[in-house]
Amino acid sequence: MKDVSLFIPCIVDLLLPEVGEATVAVLRKLGQNPIYHPDQTCCGEPAINSGYQHHAIQAAKHFIEIFENDEAIVCPAGSCVNTVKNHYPELLAGDDDWVKRAESVGSRVYELSQFIVDVMGLDAVDATYQGKVAFHRSCQQLRGLGVSEQPERLIRAVKGVEAIPLIGADVCCGFGGLFSVDYASISEAIVKNKTDNFINSEADILVTCDPGCLTNINGYLSRNHPGKKAVHIANLLAGI
């Protein structure tokens, strides 16, 4: 069994721990040994996006110190992985030693589906779901990490799944962190568009790899289309 270090985003830790549990379950199912550093906190993405760069630098250094000795770091959130991989080196620019450390950690951080497909070399996880499934391509995962084929392949391989194409699958869900509360009515109109496309696709569930999108889409669905749900890919693959 190989050790895999869990990078649990703050939103998963505090609001959606079941996504973290599912991540553990999937990794174990695949014969990995998830370990967890309890000193981890938040990667700093909210601070970076709000312009608090100096705060984010502290968060980045804290993250690097905790994770830099791990061989593989796996996270159930594309946007947090994107922060570590792509924003840390930018954030720390000017300090060569820290940039090197950031790039080194960054090269070992993977979004869950990316880890399963690209690192473990698998096309499928043994899982079953009877129903139609649509997939939302989260922005940072798609454009920041270039990861889209990996989760879609894993979803198609789940027994019983009928993969349904989603119109505007790669259009933002309108979350954008603080954007969703600072410009709530614009954000609402954008997420409505996303959920309309989902409802019209007649898929049973909408799968995403990002807990931010998940919270946003489910927040709108729960209010307007009770019974319809977005599901994190870890939960689909874990069957929980």
Next chain:
Amino acid sequence: MDIKTEQFVQVAEEELKNERTRLFLSLLPPAVSQRRQAAMSTFSDPKAAMSYCASVRGAAVDNLPDLLEEFEKNATANGAKVIWARDAAEANEFVVQKAREKGVSYVTKGKSMVTEELGLNPVLEQNGIEAFETDLGEYIAQQLKRPPFHIVGPAINVPPEEIRDLFMDIGILEKATADPVELGLAARIYLRDKFHHLKMGITGINMAIADTGSIINVENEGNIRFTKAAPQTQISIMSIEKVIPSIKDAMFQVRLLCRSCTGQKISSYVTIDNGPKKNDEIDGPEELYIVIVDNGRSAKYHDLLAREALRCFRCGACLNICPVYTTVGGYPYGWAYSGPMGQVLNPMLLGQERTQDLYRASTLCGACKEVCPTGVNHPKIFRYYRSKDVDGDTEFGGKPRPLMESIIYKFWLQGVTNSWSWKLGARLARPLLNNAIKNGWLRKKIKPLDNWLQARDLPLFPKKTFRDRWKDLRDRS
């Protein structure tokens, strides 16, 4: 034109309720995006074409001072007169003065964003010089006194019935009809007459070629060509970043510009002027003035990230793909440049104080960056402008963030670097947040949460965080 960038939120709220805007936005931008994609796929390697174009733009912007001087030298050798304008007032004053000198009562205009930026039309009107926009959409927007809804289609959201009524009002339509072809014809007949005996025509410039001193305009209606060919005096106005080294660069840029803009391989008209009419020529203006406008650009030029915004050649691809633009349309951005293009340009040109909402009202989804053929990294520039506010950097005229926000981030920093305080903070915050989520008395006190809960639910924060659950999870293995 009036600058209304501060009214972003208010106008956005209005536009969210505007059925016509919503319908239009659900149809056109996706269609144009699709056309763009189809046109891009005619390149054997679209990505390579885009990155080549981006590097041409990047190199040109980095080399602006030299290129501008070279352009001035060669344009002057062609017989054009080059005028440098530090700001809008200087540029507008030159045009007015020239119009007076020539005894001009009206001018025709080719569609030009830079003259929108300068607010040239109102200045001309104030000085008793009538300005006729000759691009159909621009003409309609001008008559309706509205800012451009979209950079390519300024009045594309206006229904034909409204145009019919407008044209009846101003008396250019004989028989009431909402047939778009008839409406176009009416405007055409009316405006065509303005080109006869035209004394002065005013256009923008898509590209200025440094090594030949030529100027290039790209259009589909032909009115810019008329505005350049018909008058005695031609005034063409450009902002400083429009200059590029050679015709070869220009011809490549045209391929990307037209594909990104309207999904065409090339627009209906691409006109290249090398100075005014020569002695042995029968057509063309007797005089050509090229006004090069700075208007705040060179003051920010030293800032390498903000400078990146100068790469933009105004194709508008970022508008059609932006989740925010395609939700609220062009009006909320409140000025000549809307969508992500305006969100990077306007703060640089107008200062951050009056444009805060522009660089904040973005989900940072990166779709704009992905389609940009000039290599502008919009999300990075938005984050940069945001950080200037936080850092109290006043060079761009930003203003400090609300005290509450900085306090929250102080606590956040305390927690993020120390897992004990993180845990403690989470424990303390949970009942408060859950009270708000359950519609308790705290809901109205926690504004962000209240905003969220207006249209969306949020699950309650569970008693046991993942961290708390880990012990059990670990032991279960």
